[in-house]
Amino acid sequence: MKLICKQSDLANALNIVQKAISSKTTLPILTGVLLEAKNGSLKLTGNDLSIGIEKSIEAEISEEGTTVVSSRIFGDFIRKLPNDKVELTMENNKLSIECFKSHIDLVTYDAIEYPELPQVVESNAFKINKMLLKNMIKQTIFATSQDETRPILTGSYIELLNEKISMVAIDGFRVAIRTSKLNTPIESKIVVPAKTLNEINKILGSSEDNEQIEVFITDKNILFKIDDIKIVSRLLEGEYVKYSQMIPNEFKTKIEINTADLLNGIERVSLLSREGKNNSIKLSIKENLLEISSNVEIGMANDEIPLKLDGNTLDIGFNPKYLIDVLKVIESDIIYMEFLANISPCIIRPQNNDNYTYLVLPVRIPNS
Amino acid sequence: MKLICKQSDLANALNIVQKAISSKTTLPILTGVLLEAKNGSLKLTGNDLSIGIEKSIEAEISEEGTTVVSSRIFGDFIRKLPNDKVELTMENNKLSIECFKSHIDLVTYDAIEYPELPQVVESNAFKINKMLLKNMIKQTIFATSQDETRPILTGSYIELLNEKISMVAIDGFRVAIRTSKLNTPIESKIVVPAKTLNEINKILGSSEDNEQIEVFITDKNILFKIDDIKIVSRLLEGEYVKYSQMIPNEFKTKIEINTADLLNGIERVSLLSREGKNNSIKLSIKENLLEISSNVEIGMANDEIPLKLDGNTLDIGFNPKYLIDVLKVIESDIIYMEFLANISPCIIRPQNNDNYTYLVLPVRIPNS
Numbered sequence: 228m229k230l231i232c233k234q235s236d237l238a239n240a241l242n243i244v245q246k247a248i249s250s251k252t253t254l255p256i257l258t259g260v261l262l263e264a265k266n267g268s269l270k271l272t273g274n275d276l277s278i279g280i281e282k283s284i285e286a287e288i289s290e291e292g293t294t295v296v297s298s299r300i301f302g303d304f305i306r307k308l309p310n311d312k313v314e315l316t317m318e319n320n321k322l323s324i325e326c327f328k329s330h331i332d333l334v335t336y337d338a339i340e341y342p343e344l345p346q347v348v349e350s351n352a353f354k355i356n357k358m359l360l361k362n363m364i365k366q367t368i369f370a371t372s373q374d375e376t377r378p379i380l381t382g383s384y385i386e387l388l389n390e391k392i393s394m395v396a397i398d399g400f401r402v403a404i405r406t407s408k409l410n411t412p413i414e415s416k417i418v419v420p421a422k423t424l425n426e427i428n429k430i431l432g433s434s435e436d437n438e439q440i441e442v443f444i445t446d447k448n449i450l451f452k453i454d455d456i457k458i459v460s461r462l463l464e465g466e467y468v469k470y471s472q473m474i475p476n477e478f479k480t481k482i483e484i485n486t487a488d489l490l491n492g493i494e495r496v497s498l499l500s501r502e503g504k505n506n507s508i509k510l511s512i513k514e515n516l517l518e519i520s521s522n523v524e525i526g527m528a529n530d531e532i533p534l535k536l537d538g539n540t541l542d543i544g545f546n547p548k549y550l551i552d553v554l555k556v557i558e559s560d561i562i563y564m565e566f567l568a569n570i571s572p573c574i575i576r577p578q579n580n581d582n583y584t585y586l587v588l589p590v591r592i593p594n595s
Numbered sequence: 596m597k598l599i600c601k602q603s604d605l606a607n608a609l610n611i612v613q614k615a616i617s618s619k620t621t622l623p624i625l626t627g628v629l630l631e632a633k634n635g636s637l638k639l640t641g642n643d644l645s646i647g648i649e650k651s652i653e654a655e656i657s658e659e660g661t662t663v664v665s666s667r668i669f670g671d672f673i674r675k676l677p678n679d680k681v682e683l684t685m686e687n688n689k690l691s692i693e694c695f696k697s698h699i700d701l702v703t704y705d706a707i708e709y710p711e712l713p714q715v716v717e718s719n720a721f722k723i724n725k726m727l728l729k730n731m732i733k734q735t736i737f738a739t740s741q742d743e744t745r746p747i748l749t750g751s752y753i754e755l756l757n758e759k760i761s762m763v764a765i766d767g768f769r770v771a772i773r774t775s776k777l778n779t780p781i782e783s784k785i786v787v788p789a790k791t792l793n794e795i796n797k798i799l800g801s802s803e804d805n806e807q808i809e810v811f812i813t814d815k816n817i818l819f820k821i822d823d824i825k826i827v828s829r830l831l832e833g834e835y836v837k838y839s840q841m842i843p844n845e846f847k848t849k850i851e852i853n854t855a856d857l858l859n860g861i862e863r864v865s866l867l868s869r870e871g872k873n874n875s876i877k878l879s880i881k882e883n884l885l886e887i888s889s890n891v892e893i894g895m896a897n898d899e900i901p902l903k904l905d906g907n908t909l910d911i912g913f914n915p916k917y918l919i920d921v922l923k924v925i926e927s928d929i930i931y932m933e934f935l936a937n938i939s940p941c942i943i944r945p946q947n948n949d950n951y952t953y954l955v956l957p958v959r960i961p962n963s
């Protein structure tokens with residue numbers, strides 16, 4: 228292998244593929260980045276066996292070849308170089324990197340031993356707008372479970388059906404459902420690891436918004452094509468929870484309330500509830516206002532926010548984190564909250580459209 | 596105690612005095628902030644027995660009084676409030692805080708039990724420009740020792756003598772000396788804990804530069820007056836190291852080199868040296884260039900930088916951190932480095948003035 232490429236291209240590509248490279252791995256070669264020089268381009272690959280990311284950059288290749296080199300040192304060194312031409316040369320199993328007056332030789336791994344990314348046949352495909360995918364992920368991913376005893380809940384459920392896409396996350400205490408119209412030729416039900424969606428969101432965050440990305444689905448894997456980046460991830464296996472049955476279709480109390488005021492009030496009151504034993508806050512829904520309160524050993528806090536009430540008054544307790552999470556991502560100045568009783572789930576929806584539903588379980592009201 | 600003040604004033608004052616409040620303390624009252632309402636102002640105090648910080652803000656006081664309240668919750672709550680009027684009221688040993696529709700009651704400590712700050716007689720004083728003090732701290736503090744077995748070296752030595760101020764830090768491997776002309780009426784030799792200077796630098800960082808601050812010195816303490824902030828710190832006791840004898844006054848090799856190029860080169864090469872066992876780099880001073888290199892198990896790196904040589908060529912090894920630290924803070928595009936031999940200290944000075952001297956010990960050259 229012998230080639231010349233631009234430092235900025237190489238640094239940028241490394242930043243992306245390194246998202247799939249873990250420093251904690253039992254297979255040392257996976258701490259490396261796979262370099263493949265062929266047909267006028269240098270392809271970089273990172274792979275942690277759950278997610279793999281590939282990106283190609285332009286290169287003047289005078290000798291084709293492949294190798295694997297420590298991703299951390301290679302990445303750190305490339306990023307420290309001036310924005311100039313970088314020359315990569317393989318010689319005696321060492322990768323030599325030259326740029327201006329800087330030089331490094333690094334030991335390499337044999338590329339033959341690098342695990343191949345799963346092959347995804349590019350047939351079962353749909354397209355989605357980048358901004359839409361980013362929003363769908365942001366509004367649901369926080370509700371995926373961290374608990375590995377039910378692995379299926381550590382992913383987000385994605386359903387393509389009847390010209391609609393749904394993304395769903397459930398962690399046992401709450402459900403987040405984001406839907407959108409989508410003109411898709413295929414139908415599909417899959418569960419994608421939250422880690423994959425998280426990395427995709429980071430990659431989407433640094434690219435132009437108003438473009439489509441392509442998504443390909445097989446039995447075991449999913450492939451995202453974002454510009455010239457390929458992200459392959461395994462899917463989670465198993466049956467997803469029947470979430471639609473969980474959403475109540477009636478209420479006895481419904482309020483209309485300002486999202487930012489509610490978020491600020493809960494954040495203030497929860498500063499104190501955190502100091503208590505059960506970390507919960509109480510919402511007291513009255514005729515014209517919501518009182519948020521917390522009463523713990525070292526003090527008591529309360530906040531009042533105006534609301535419009537439809538139905539009965541109610542006192543109900545919540546883990547404040549489960550409300551703060553959703554209030555930070557819901558895209559509506561005003562929200563609706565619906566309740567049946569103080570032992571039944573609460574439903575939160577944006578006022579301005581019906582593409583988002585959040586369900587959260589209450590907790591026993593503190594000190595009552 | 597009953598008073599009204601502005602949320603922004605209170606939040607700002609808390610940010611400052613909290614720098615002297617530690618969450619880890621054997622005396623629980625020290626996790627609190629002392630509030631004293633008197634003569635139209637509210638004074639806030641934080642104190643960890645090593646450093647104490649006071650700041651007063653305007654307040655409409657309808658009832659004077661003092662109390663101590665948990666600094667963390669009080670601070671977090673005040674910062675989350677809207678920029679409005681805040682009312683503080685003491686009742687039944689609880690501090691009640693009201694702002695718009697938000698309310699919190701916090702348990703308090705008895706202010707009688709709060710340890711008083713050391714009284715510093717405001718007589719033995721000098722004045723110094725904020726920007727100058729900030730620079731002097733920045734250019735020396737990194738060379739103070741972290742090692743508590745020689746406590747005196749965990750502080751910076753400050754000497755006022757012959758219309759000159761010197762600040763010196765030594766950690767056993769290096770010496771940083773910053774001097775400046777200063778018209779001061781007093782002479783003094785003191786050692787100030789690095790932690791104090793660190794907090795002062797943070798406070799100076801957020802204030803206007805071109806003003807003077809006042810410094811008062813007693814046998815055991817030092818008092819800094821920065822705008823309306825008072826910072827009192829204990830001094831370290833004991834004899835400081837005779838540092839001036841350490842600086843060699845001759846050289847056999849002297850080079851003139853670009854500061855930024857040298858910093859970048861050392862940073863790149865040290866990426867690799869970090870992976871090695873002794874974490875050192877080699878500088879090879881040749882007729883017209885400096886070669887920086889590292890040779891470890893997983894590879895080798897080198898960088899070349901042009902230089903002007905006066906004297907002999909030389910190969911010498913260093914811990915790269917000790918060079919990187921000084922190259923980041925030295926304020927000169929070009930520096931001089933002076934050497935006697937590869938087992939003698941190296942001296943680094945800015946080209947553009949003589950207010951800074953840095954001494955660093957070499958290490959055995961790796962692989963030679």
